[in-house]
Amino acid sequence: MGKVKGKHRLDKFYRLAKEHGYRSRASWKLVQLDSKFSFLRSSRAVLDLCAAPGGWMQVAVQRVPVGSLVLGIDLVPIAPIRGAVSIEQDITKPECRARVKKLMGEHGVRAFDLVLHDGSPNVGGAWAQEAMSQNALVIDAVKLATQFLAPKGTFVTKVFRSQDYNSVLYCLKQLFEKVEVDKPAASRSTSAEIFVLGLKYKAPAKIDPRLLDVKHLFQGAIEPPRKVVDVLRGTKQKRHRDGYEDGETIFRKVSSAADFIWSESPLEILGSVTSISFEDPASLPIKEHSLTTEEVKHLCEDLRVLGKQDFKHLLKWRMQLRKALSPTKKTDSSSPAVGDKEDPVDEDDKILNEMEELTYAMDRKKKRQKKLLSKRRAKDKARKALGVQVDVMEDGYMDHELFSLSSIKGKKDLVAVDSNELDEENVDSRNSDDEGTLKESEEQSSSDADSEEERKRYDEKMEEFLDEAYERFVARKEGSTKQRKRAKQAYEKDQLLEGSENEDMIHYDDDSDKADGDNELNPLMVNLDNGEVPTQEEITNKWFSQDIFAEAVEGGDLEKYDSDDEMQIDQRGKELPTLAKVKAATQVAASDTIQASKKRDDFEIVPAPATDSSEESSSDDSEDEDIGTKAEILACAKKMLRKKQREQILDDAYNKYMFDDEGLPEWFVDEERKHRQPMKPVTKEEIAAMKAQFKEIDARPAKKVAEAKARKKRAAMRKLDKIRKKANSISDQTDISDRSKGRMIDQLYKKAAPKKPQREYVVAKKGVQVKGGKGKVVVDRRMKKDARSRGKGKPGKGGLKKGKSAKARAGKGSGKGSGKGSGKGKMGNKAKGGHA
Ligand SMILES: C[S@@+](CC[C@H](N)C(=O)[O-])C[C@H]1O[C@@H](n2cnc3c(N)ncnc32)[C@H](O)[C@@H]1O
Incomplete structure (x- = not known):
């Protein structure tokens, strides 16, 4: 790497290049281009034009397939690079072509899959001159590429954004199926360089020589009418890192700085010209003014690549200059622009302020939305990581009111829901909280993608919530003994407090009515009590008037219940509820209905989310029961894994309880039930140990x-x-x-590569428990013998197999003579070999 001075030393890519042993920071440009377009990994022959000191060659060698040819050419010598070849040549000269051809023959390469060009001509002088010779060098590189590139090959070149830029693009578009433009992050934004990629070389049989003739190509054509671009408010104005957009012409249109400063329509000028020049005499004082910084001059050079911020900067500069120069200008009669308007500076101020406000408000809004979204995502992530179920009721994911029919107070609300008005109202009210300088529609469109995603997530949560709610509803409908008990307690309590509570309820009703202030009834709710509270008897009768009871009575089921008995026991010794109990339970259910009807004018069919502690405890209890049963089953299953215990359990299962004897005397059944319970095959300790194991698993975060x-x-x-x-x-x-x-x-x-677990074959022995385990396969003796006899029956097989079966025979013999155990053990091993 050459000498690097000043701020370049601090450059990230410079340091990175040093760290990675690359010879130039330019290496990173190729790395980034290849990461985006992946052209190196499929290239078996690469030609790197203008390659010194060899940074690109290093990257190419690393990324091409093993055994590929990387050939670098430069005016200056390139220090050797392992896996690459380099030559000293001028790519504009015909000798270069001959050398490349010779080298290709030596390496058995017929064509290059990839031609790279990162050339910078070593000419000093004016920028325009430099840009032109740079782009001329590009065309020289293109010429070489047309001679050596394989069909469908790739060409990558550096181009300077200048007036010739589009000519280069035009040329490449004739030769390649696709042309891409990119400015990798490693390329300094201050640099006018840009990278153009020609993909899929068309390999035409004949190329018009004018296409590769710099004089012809860069001489220009007829200027098409220019359109005025609204640089600030029109379509989103971004910095054109990819160069000029398609359809933009190569022609320059220059406005003098004086015209721009004193024009009544500065935005029009910025939108219609490609640069602002300071060369004419009227612009000289502007050029020399202290407000005209180097940055401003640089921005004025090429307006087509500026972003919104740059245009704002230019407008500010114009405004300040107008302020600074206006007394002199006003006296100047040759300027028609200033005197006409009463206060043009104020006008500009207004535009700028408005513009600033607009941008800030937009930025703030976007930031707020992003923050909110990332917060939610982080929360979700954290919860998921901790294994906690996402509570849809939090964070405003779920609006409690949303599922409440009582929130619909009247027909008006119903109509609003129908026509989605409620939604729109919500959106509007939310939006009205935000700063209102921007039009809502604009904001909406900018955050469309985000809100789409949010809506999806919201739908998913909603689905989950509904599933949960439905499960809870089903559980509650089926009911558990505990729930029934609780209902009974509630009923008894209710009986005691009936009088006083009734009064309270009436107050409650009054209050709610007042609070609502709306006498219109919810059209979705039907008042079932018609204002009258039904009596206990009425409800009981209503309950027993259901079809199911009629069927039971018809089928004689109800005869089972004897009103005199406290408790009935069925033939199997199970408790049967008495009719009195059934009625009591029904009354409890009925009292619940009364409670509900007392507490509200109307009732919702939608089940409320279970939030009270008693309900939680009930679910905890049933969970405990579940865990208990599960632990018992698993403890039992664990025992059954051992043969002896398994047989024991199976033997024990043949007992008197399995016969389900009929006609036993009642006292006997009673005694048996009290004093003779079948023994469980597992102890309490074993169940407790299993439960502890569950807990340990659950506690694992x-x-x-x-x-x-x-x-x-x-x-x-x-x-x-x-x-x-x-x-x-x-x-x-x-x-x-x-x-x-x-x-x-x-x-x-x-x-x-991860190894497959090895299999071990173990022979099952009669009457002896064979320990299986990870990777062990238990085979039976018959199978082993069959395998061995199959081996014997094939005499032509390899000596190794023969030897093995002989050994096995020997093992058997010795087993007979010297002890059963050792002989069998050996056989086991042989079987293993034979099987494998
Ligand atoms: C920016 S450097 C290339 C850096 C290289 N890509 C790397 O990664 O190390 C430009 C090179 O172009 C070379 N060059 C300029 N004109 C040339 C020409 N006519 N023939 C060959 N090389 C040339 C210069 O000698 C210089 O080394």
Whole structure:
């Protein structure tokens, strides 16, 4: 790398290049271009024009397939690079072409898949002159490319954004199927360079020589009518890092600085010219003015690549200059622009202020929305990582009112819901909180993508919530013993407090009515009580008038219930609820209905989310029960894994309880039930141990699991990286053939691949429990013998197999003589070999 001074030393890419051992910071430009367009990995022959000191060659060697040719050419010598060839040549000269051809023959290359060009002519002088010779050099590179590039090949070149830029583009578009323009991040924004890629070379049989003739190509054509671009308010004005847009012409249109400063329509000038010049005499005082900084001059050079901020900067500069120069200008009669208007400076101020306000408000709004969204995402992520279920009721994801029919007070609301008015109102009210300098429609469109995503998420949450709510509803409908008990307690309590509560309820109703202030009834709600509270008897009768009871009575089911007995026991010793109890339960249910009808004028069919602690405790209880049963089953199953215990359990299962005897005397059944319960095959301790195991599993935080997984992944990546490096170093070696390189790399990757668990075959022995385990396969003796006899029956097989079966026979013999155990053990091993 040459000498680097001043601020360039602090440059990120300069430092990165040093760190990675690249010879120039330009290497990063190729790295970034290749990352975007991936042209190196498929190139088996690369020609790098103007390659010194060799940064691009280094990158190419790293990224092309092993054994590819990378040939670098430059006016100055290039220090040798492993895996690349370099020559000293002028790419504009015909000798260069001959040298390249010769080298291609030596390396057995018929054409290059990729031609790179990062040339900068070593000419000093005016910028325009430099830009022109740069682009002329590009055309020389294109010429070479047309001679050496394979069909469908790629050409990458550096171009200066100047008046010839579009001519270069035009030329490349004739030769390539697709032309892409890019300015990689490593290319300084202050630099006029830009990179153009010609993709899929058309390889035409004949090329019009004028296309590659610089004089002809750069001489220009007829200027088409220019359109005025609204640089501030029209379409989004971005910095054109990709160069001029399609359809923009190469022609320059220059306005004098004086015209721009004193014009009544500065925006029109900015939108219609390509540069502002200071060369004419009227502009000289402007050029020399202290307000005209180097930056301003630089901006004025090429307006087509400026962004909104740059235009704002120019407008500010114009305004300040007008202020500074206006007394002199006013006296100047040759300027028609100033005197006409009463206060043009004020007018500009207004435009600028308005513009500023607009931009700030827009930025603020965008930032706020982004922040909100990222906050929500972070929260979701954290919850997911901790394994906590996302509570849709939080964070405003869920509006409680949304599912409440009572929020619809009247027909008006219903109509509003129907026509989505409610939604719009919500949006409007939310929007009205935000600063209102911008029109809502504009904001809406800018954040469309975000809101779309949000809506999707909202829908998903809603779905989840509805599923949960439905499950809760089903659980509640089915009811548990505990719930019934609670209902009974509530009923008893209610009986006691009936009188006083009734009064309270009436007050409550009054209040709510007042609060609503709307006597119109919700059209979705039907008042079932007609203003009258039904009596207990009425409700009981209503309940028993349901079809299901009629059927039961018809089928004689209700005869089972004896009103005199406190408790009935069925033939299997199970408790039967008495009719009195059924009625009591029904009354409890009925009292619940009364409660509901008392508490409200109307009732909602939509179940309210379970939030009270009693309900939570009930779900906890049922969960406990579940865990208890699960623990018992698993403890039992664990025991059954052992043969002896399994047989014991199975034997124990044949007992008197399995016969379901009929006609036993009542006292006997009662005694049996009280004093003779079937014994469980597992002890309390075993169940407790299983429960403890569950708890331990539950306590394991999801985060830890995720961390462990990430650790594993990181380790695998590190391993892969190491192998990749090793493979690279193998491929860099010049003294090994490509084939053996390939084999070595293959072996490297094979070694690194996760190993399959090895199988071990174990012979099952009669009456002896064989310990299975990870990777162990239990085979039976018959199978082993069959395998061995199959081996015997094939005499032509390899000696190794023969030897093995002989050994197996020997093992059997010795087993007979010297002890059963050892003989069998050996056989087991042989079977393993034979099987494998
Ligand atoms: C910016 S440097 C190239 C840097 C290179 N891509 C790298 O990554 O190291 C431009 C090179 O173009 C070379 N050059 C300029 N005109 C040339 C020509 N006519 N023939 C060959 N090389 C030329 C210069 O000698 C200079 O080394």
